[in-house]
Amino acid sequence: MTALSLNDVSVTFGDIPVLDRINLHVEQGEFVSILGPSGAGKSTIFRLLTGTLPLQTGTISCAGRENSFAFMPQRDALMPWRRIIDNLTLGLEVQGIPRKDARAQVGPLLGEFGLADFTTHYPAQLSGGMRQRAALLRTIVQGRSIQLLDEPFGALDALTRTQMQTWFEDRWRAARWTTLLVTHDVREAVALSDRIYVLSRRPARVIAEINVPIPRPRLGRPPSAQAYEIEAYLLETLLQQTGETS
Amino acid sequence: MQRPVPRQTGEGLVRGIPAVLSVVSAFVIWEIYVRVSGISPLMLPAPSRVLEQMVQNRVLLWDNTVPTLKATFAGFAMSLTVAFGLSIILDFMPRVRRALFPIFVVSQTLPLVAIAPLVVLWFGFDLTPKVLLVALVTFFPMLVALVDGYASTDPEIEDLMRSMGATRGQTFRAARFPSAMPYFFAGLRISITYAVVAAIFAEYVGARAGLGIVILNAKNSFRPDIVLAAVVISSLLTLVLFAATALLQRTVLRWRDVEGHR
Numbered sequence: 019m020t021a022l023s024l025n026d027v028s029v030t031f032g033d034i035p036v037l038d039r040i041n042l043h044v045e046q047g048e049f050v051s052i053l054g055p056s057g058a059g060k061s062t063i064f065r066l067l068t069g070t071l072p073l074q075t076g077t078i079s080c081a082g083r084e085n086s087f088a089f090m091p092q093r094d095a096l097m098p099w100r101r102i103i104d105n106l107t108l109g110l111e112v113q114g115i116p117r118k119d120a121r122a123q124v125g126p127l128l129g130e131f132g133l134a135d136f137t138t139h140y141p142a143q144l145s146g147g148m149r150q151r152a153a154l155l156r157t158i159v160q161g162r163s164i165q166l167l168d169e170p171f172g173a174l175d176a177l178t179r180t181q182m183q184t185w186f187e188d189r190w191r192a193a194r195w196t197t198l199l200v201t202h203d204v205r206e207a208v209a210l211s212d213r214i215y216v217l218s219r220r221p222a223r224v225i226a227e228i229n230v231p232i233p234r235p236r237l238g239r240p241p242s243a244q245a246y247e248i249e250a251y252l253l254e255t256l257l258q259q260t261g262e263t264s
Numbered sequence: 265m266q267r268p269v270p271r272q273t274g275e276g277l278v279r280g281i282p283a284v285l286s287v288v289s290a291f292v293i294w295e296i297y298v299r300v301s302g303i304s305p306l307m308l309p310a311p312s313r314v315l316e317q318m319v320q321n322r323v324l325l326w327d328n329t330v331p332t333l334k335a336t337f338a339g340f341a342m343s344l345t346v347a348f349g350l351s352i353i354l355d356f357m358p359r360v361r362r363a364l365f366p367i368f369v370v371s372q373t374l375p376l377v378a379i380a381p382l383v384v385l386w387f388g389f390d391l392t393p394k395v396l397l398v399a400l401v402t403f404f405p406m407l408v409a410l411v412d413g414y415a416s417t418d419p420e421i422e423d424l425m426r427s428m429g430a431t432r433g434q435t436f437r438a439a440r441f442p443s444a445m446p447y448f449f450a451g452l453r454i455s456i457t458y459a460v461v462a463a464i465f466a467e468y469v470g471a472r473a474g475l476g477i478v479i480l481n482a483k484n485s486f487r488p489d490i491v492l493a494a495v496v497i498s499s500l501l502t503l504v505l506f507a508a509t510a511l512l513q514r515t516v517l518r519w520r521d522v523e524g525h526r
């Protein structure tokens with residue numbers, strides 16, 4: 019079943035076209051990545067979905083309820099004045115769930131996300147990886163049907179990023195959240211996705227759509243030859259884009 | 265991975281030592297100068313004499329400190345309430361903000377020397393004109409701090425709130441208001457240092473009692489020692505208020521202390 023689809027969605031800021039007739043869809047339980055150069059318009063797609071930016075042309079349709087997205091912004095956007103536990107329950111509080119019930123809902127997930135001992139800490143007291151896990155948990159606990167993750171591992175150092183990706187793959191294999199991931203990391207896209215859309219430079223068009231039929235788990239072991247092949251193809255496609263200066 | 269919460273009390277005391285030393289040595293130098301030069305106490309009284317006068321006139325000074333304190337607190341409470349209320353209205357109505365802000369700026373350009381006698385003329389010698397003047401002087405720094413503080417909210421946090429389906433009010437309470445707190449305290453600290461001075465000046469222009477009246481009378485009877493005694497009290501009041509805001513800030517912005525040591 020199709021969980022989300024964008025049809026001919028275009029966006030211009032003033033005279034600057036940013037999105038040019040974007041078509042994409044995400045199936046229920048599917049992990050889809052949007053891969054594109056910096057400044058292509060990837061975050062803009064998410065801003066359309068979350069309603070921060072009004073839709074200009076084209077249509078967006080999603081299965082089920084109106085507000086079906088949980089959004090993880092590009093930087094973690096943890097509120098520095100809230101303790102971790104209160105950051106985690108923010109989405110539930112906004113939904114009108116009393117604080118006590120919200121905490122009870124978050125409680126069982128803390129261990130899995132490695133945050134059990136840090137609930138009373140402030141975000142500034144946590145390492146980058148832990149902040150990212152907290153931001154991810156804040157997204158997941160909202161119980162929305164589609165997770166929108168905007169470069170969740172982009173700000174991390176290489177080692178932490180690899181650890182987080184491996185950890186995240188495990189979580190995802192257990193839960194199978196319908197996920198739309200934005201990234202400009204080719205390896206990450208191949209490691210995590212069922213399907214990948216490649217965007218051009220601004221104005222962004224979809225220039226490739228690739229299936230990744232590699233069995234999971236893919237991380238924590240040497241990459242398969244097939245993964246290398248897909249990575250090489252994606253890299254080639256992206257490099258052509260960046261070379262194609264207008 | 266985890267950064268320890270720093271202990272601040274001990275550090276604070278150690279950091280305070282140079283300030284105390286410099287104040288004490290200034291008084292010592294002053295005392296020595298007065299004694300060595302033999303200058304008339306009608307020109308410049310020694311600190312010891314000022315202290316002596318404070319003890320001798322303690323009843324008079326206390327009776328006149330109370331009205332000043334009343335005016336300061338009432339005026340400050342009023343400006344705090346109005347600044348908060350107005351800042352929320354202005355935040356929800358940007359058009360009103362653009363229309364009204366110039367008026368507030370103008371209110372700050374009015375010289376206190378000129379406006380104080382007028383306010384006393386309109387409202388008499390009672391508490392009202394003092395409260396109004398204290399409010400006028402302290403209101404603007406807090407309002408500006410709050411309005412700027414709301415605007416400083418991280419846009420990603422606002423996007424996040426919107427993605428969660430938060431109403432404008434929820435976003436204000438959970439994101440914009442807490443974001444403004446560090447700014448608010450900066451404004452509060454500026455305001456509080458103006459408050460006592462404004463109250464005393466208002467009394468000076470016209471009142472029945474208050475530190476301003478003590479200063480006026482002492483000046484007219486050539487008693488610089490009593491003038492200085494009143495000045496000392498007013499400084500102490502300001503210092504106490506300043507310390508109280510610092511303490512309040514420490515409590516409310518505890519999350520910033522853990523960040524400060526990054």
Ligand SMILES: Nc1ncnc2c1ncn2[C@@H]1O[C@H](COP(=O)(O)OP(=O)(O)OP(=O)(O)O)[C@@H](O)[C@H]1O
Binds near residue numbers: 092202
């Ligand atoms: N409100 C706006 N007004 C004008 N231009 C904007 C606005 N928001 C974004 N842009 C421009 O649109 C383009 C796409 O922005 P967007 O944030 O979607 O890119 P991105 O692909 O997420 O980039 P990055 O990889 O750096 O996160 C950028 O060139 C940006 O400068």
Ligand SMILES: [Mg+2]
Binds near residue numbers: 060061062092168
């Ligand atoms: Mg982006």
